[in-house]
Amino acid sequence: xxxxxxxxxxxxxxxxxxxxxxxxxxxxxxxxxxxxxxxxxxxxxxxxxxxxxxxxxxxxxxxxxxxxxxxxxxxxxxxxxxxxxxxxxxxxxxxxxxxxxxxxxxxxxxxxxxxxxxxxxxxxxxxxxxxxxxxxxxxxxxxxxxxxxxxxxxxxxxxxxxxxxxxxxxxxxxxxxxxxxxxxxxxxxxxxxxxxxxxxxxxxxxxxxxxxxxxxxxxxxxxxxxxxxxxxxxxxxxxxxxxxxxxxxxxxxxxxxxxxxxxxxxxxxxxxxxxxxxxxxxxxxxxxxxxxxxxxxxxxxxxxxxxxxxxxxxxxxxxxxxxxxxxxxxxxxxxxxxxxxxxxxxxxxxxxxxxxxxxxxxxxxxxxxxxxxx
Numbered sequence: 556x557x558x559x560x561x562x563x564x565x566x567x568x569x570x571x572x573x574x575x576x577x578x579x580x581x582x583x584x585x586x587x588x589x590x591x592x593x594x595x596x597x598x599x600x601x602x603x604x605x606x607x608x609x610x611x612x613x614x615x616x617x618x619x620x621x622x623x624x625x626x627x628x629x630x631x632x633x634x635x636x637x638x639x640x641x642x643x644x645x646x647x648x649x650x651x652x653x654x655x656x657x658x659x660x661x662x663x664x665x666x667x668x669x670x671x672x673x674x675x676x677x678x679x680x681x682x683x684x685x686x687x688x689x690x691x692x693x694x695x696x697x698x699x700x701x702x703x704x705x706x707x708x709x710x711x712x713x714x715x716x717x718x719x720x721x722x723x724x725x726x727x728x729x730x731x732x733x734x735x736x737x738x739x740x741x742x743x744x745x746x747x748x749x750x751x752x753x754x755x756x757x758x759x760x761x762x763x764x765x766x767x768x769x770x771x772x773x774x775x776x777x778x779x780x781x782x783x784x785x786x787x788x789x790x791x792x793x794x795x796x797x798x799x800x801x802x803x804x805x806x807x808x809x810x811x812x813x814x815x816x817x818x819x820x821x822x823x824x825x826x827x828x829x830x831x832x833x834x835x836x837x838x839x840x841x842x843x844x845x846x847x848x849x850x851x852x853x854x855x856x857x858x859x860x861x862x863x864x865x866x867x868x869x870x871x872x873x874x875x876x877x878x879x880x881x882x883x884x885x886x887x888x889x890x891x892x893x894x895x896x897x898x899x900x901x902x903x904x905x906x907x908x909x910x911x912x913x914x915x916x917x918x919x920x921x922x923x924x925x926x927x928x929x
Contacts, residue, residue: 557712558614558651559682560689561621561705563790565590565628565641566766567687567783568702570773571694576632580770580896584888586641587766588881593645595878602653602870606863612650615713620647622709629694629702649874656869660858668858669809673801673851680797680847684790687769691783746918747860747868751876753913754853756906757817758880761846763887763903764789764824768839771896785836792840793847800848801855809852810919816852817911819845821904828900846907856919880906 569583604610624644631637659675660668693701765786772782796816804812820842827838854872861868883906891899 556678556682556685557708558618558621558648559679560686560708561625561644562648563683563686563765564625564690564702564705566762567690567769567786568628568694568699569766570770570779570782571699572637573770575699576634578634579888580891580899581885581888582634584766584884584891586638587762588885589638590641590645591762591878591881591884593642593878594649595875595881597646597649598653598874598878599867599870601650602657602864602866602868602874605653605657605866614651614655615716617647617650618709618712618716620644620650622647622706626703626706629699652873653866653870656854656873657866660865660869663855663858665859667805668855669801669804669812669852671801672855672858673797676851676854677794677798680790680794684787684794687765687783687790688780688787691769691780695778695780747857749913749917750853750856750860750919751871753813753910753917754857754872754876755880756910756913757846757849757853758877759883759906760820760880760903762877762881762884763899764842766884767887767891767896767899767903771900774896785839788836789839789843790847792843796844796846796848797851801851803848804852804855808921809856810914810917810921812852813849813856814911814914816845816849817907817914821907821911824904828897860919 566587569586572578572586573580573583601612621644624640624647628637628640628644631640656672656675659672663671690702690705693704697704768786768789769779769782772785773779777785800812800816823838823842823845827835827842830838854869857868857872858865887899887902890902
């Protein structure tokens with residue numbers, strides 16, 4: 556939870572950075588892109604090192620890096636210095652996930668992989684939901700310097716980890732991870748690549764929504780604090796979807812649930828876009844529930860498709876997919892600069908439609924078919 560509090564802070568404060576420093580939408584979006592790209596290239600490397608060398612990074616160190624450099628953004632006024640802090644904070648975030656998910660995967664079977672993966676990531680999703688409103692409140696009350704307070708949660712958690720996990724996570728990661736039951740298509744790398752591309756497209760829509768919704772809501776007359784609260788409600792709905800989605804995907808099939816969640820997210824977003832007031836907020840909450848519910852199922856599928864390289868699979872799904880998907884944020888930024896902020900938001904569901912097509916052709920067994928013909 557604490558680790559992922561820092562992840563959405565930068566998108567949440569973009570309206571303030573734009574107003575205070577006169578950044579264009581493209582320049583502001585490029586900060587988020589730099590954060591995501593740095594994480595995307597680092598996480599697969601960390602996962603590979605965990606799989607092949609048993610090398611892990613202490614979660615205390617990763618927390619400290621994330622907290623300190625997100626906090627220092629509140630003191631910086633130079634664009635390139637803020638960019639540097641974003642890149643360093645991204646490194647802290649990247650160190651955590653591959654090793655941690657390797658440990659989770661060791662505890663799973665094919666029958667409960669979705670559920671247990673969702674239990675693990677729900678902490679991160681709660682932090683991800685808290686991050687925007689926490690950052691928005693601090694900046695609203697104290698200005699950008701208030702971000703320095705965000706260092707405190709990391710310091711508190713580091714102290715707790717010293718007592719709860721004296722050796723960090725390094726002692727728990729010596730044994731190689733093996734998935735006991737895997738998909739019959741796991742021998743080929745093609746299914747994983749299709750799933751990875753679908754996850755990249757999904758990440759594009761996720762980060763574009765998180766980045767541009769606060770600015771759009773502010774442009775509609777909401778204060779930054781209220782806009783951050785609305786985005787937080789969407790992300791909290793995503794947490795609920797995550798928990799429910801993991802268990803449901805185990806029952807009805809991971810592929811089936813992925814398609815269902817992606818399909819449901821498209822009309823709910825457009826209905827938000829054409830509605831107003833409380834109705835619009837309700838549609839946005841349903842959009843968050845549907846879209847975020849697919850995450851645990853996708854990660855669980857990746858572990859079954861790469862059973863001998865769980866750390867690498869985790870790094871690619873949480874690192875490369877998210878970072879490359881973050882490139883799309885810059886594309887939406889250019890659309891906003893050349894056309895309008897509304898146009899940038901209106902294109903958000905397009906990558907989701909492409910992801911649906913890929914999931915339909917993914918060579919991964921349909922659970923209902925397997926049950927009838929097993």
